[in-house]
Amino acid sequence: MENLTGTVSVDEDWGRLEDGRPVGRWVLDDGTVQVALVEHGARVQSVLAPDRDGRRADVVLGFADLAPYAGKGRSFGATVGRFANRIRGGAFPLDGLEVAVPPTDRGHAIHGGPHPFSEKLWTAHPVEGACGVRFSLLSPDGDNGFPGALSVHVAYALHDGILAVTTSATTDATTVVNLTNHAYWNLAGEGSGTVDAHLVQVLADAFLPVDEGGVPTGEFRPVAGTPFDLREPVPVGYRVELDDEQLRRGKGFDHCYVLADVPGGRRDVTRAAQVEEPVSGRTLEVWTDQPGVQFFTGGSLAGTLVGKAGAAYGPRDGLALEAQGFPDAPNHPEFPSTVLLPGEEFRTVTEFRFGVA
Template identity: 40%
Template sequence: MKNKVIISVFLGALLASCSVSDKTGLTKSGLNPENFEAVIDGKHTSLYTLTNANGIEACITNYGGRVVSLMVPDKNGELRDVVLGHDLIADYRNIDNNFGALIGRYGNRIDKGKFTLDGVEYDLPKNNFGHCLHGGEKGFHHSVWDMVQISDTLLTLRLNTPDGYAGFPGNVDVQVTYTLTSDNALRIAYRATTDKPTILNLTNHSYFNLSGNPSQDILAETLIMNASSFTPIDSTFMTTGEILTVEGTPFDFRKGRVIGDSINSGNKQIANGLGYDHNFVLDTAGDISVVAARLYDPTSGIAMDVFTDEPGIQFYAGNFLDGTVKGKHGIAYPCRSAVCLETQHFPDSPNKPAWPSVVVTPDKTYSSTCIYKFSN
């Protein structure tokens, strides 16, 4: 009996060790998995590593479900880390940011932190110019997810949030799957269920710098956006309710535009966003086989295609980064040193009934998929 217990304990420890990175050494991106071991809100955090047959590596922590590093080959075959982040779990806790995080229950902003559903008005945390941003201070990005590594290329995360969590209705069960595919893509699949009507808008908040050098800005990178219109914002970054054409504006990325070309223009919308921080209305009609956006860096030769079944993408050009935050390997992140391309429903959709609905009911499973595919 004693031997059976010893064997059982050994097998349990072995399985646990297979679910995280090899703790005897560093990851390809130079991360030490031991620096991600902690207990937060009574739950253990760790660093998990995905690798595919081509040598691409994605490191993910269950604290916020964050993509910590993502190593992809440049035009010379050299692996470069193309996302911003920290190399200590303590920095994710102590420095206010959304680097690589899963965002919910509602990605982006809700006007004045209020919405009405089935005749009931809900009051949410107000953490950004009087609005609710990314679910408030206690959003999914600060939660410890239950994570299971299925294989070298597949991770699943799960989070249950109770009715009234951050002011939102319904007991909600969320499952997110990260898959590193054989064609060099990071696929993020979201599923969620609720026991009463609620709203959901889930996304990932990775900050991309395809040069692999986050000490430099991304103004020379080229963006293509498959979108003929966008949703303008006011000076508090809240959508006005309009949908405007990109034609003849700095927001026309349909044929490709160098990001730095118009980011400091006198355009009123650029001024309101302090640069680009806007939702684009995609022309893809929810077809995930059609490229929604493409980001390209001329120095590394790395390109990233974005696919989604969502109706919009928030393009944020890192305008609030200011060099005060130091990330992995002690590198300070200057203004506009990264691009976020957050697949989503439109900001403040609960208060704009003409826009695609974000209401989820008990008889309807929430589903959303985003793919970031890399090439050189």
């Protein structure tokens, strides 16, 4: 399929789940950047982006076939939810009731609990008149303990080197929603080693410190005078190696940065972060309307998963910039609300803008 902004193609039988259902792989190409998307997890499987000499390389961590995505690599590039990041103890109050989500990480629920959106097979359709694909999923009432039947749509559209991700959801009962994309980036090319030399900038004056379980304490801590001050570009490796209790708790960076004024958390789609790889010159800007961005340097990658280039992924072989609501927000009235009511629409836009320096 060809349109004014690029081409869209699909391999409808790229892989098969254990129950035999086919999983499609969609490819978007705007002439500058090529993006491959997989129906399992509504995920980004590859991104070919040019360096300063025009040479494309795959800059997103991932796998050549479906099997790792259906196993321990389920979060790679995926749409995660119903609730991205952590919920303390897997429990929170809602409308006078106590909601329980099965814990999956050190006694806490992470990315929606067991069998989350990243493990689901989404339906997919091309976006009419655009270089894009729209994925859809219905999460039934009680899914992992969350109330309300939730209808979710994730649209990826590629134009002029910008991958725009528009996520929307509606519910038939009061619930909570926090959705994000969990791509790991390495602008030197996936499988090329660590991102230590990448220059990272996050345009935030505060971050959310975490306890030993990785859950925010509720404090808004100014970044000034801390290793978390990324308001000017700094090499990832230099900051990760500093002696700091928060860095130890996150095995590097695994913290939410505060992008918006609280308590409402609403903001326009503006630049939140930028990454530059000095040798290739590749850059990535993250623009979003979300109140936070989780900066994660992959400290939990243990070398057990082998990527597309044949290299095992270890700590800091990729970094994630996950635009989202605040972790554990249902347990923190001081955080921007993640509650979604019937008749309302959850809607958010995040753009990944690829370029060169």
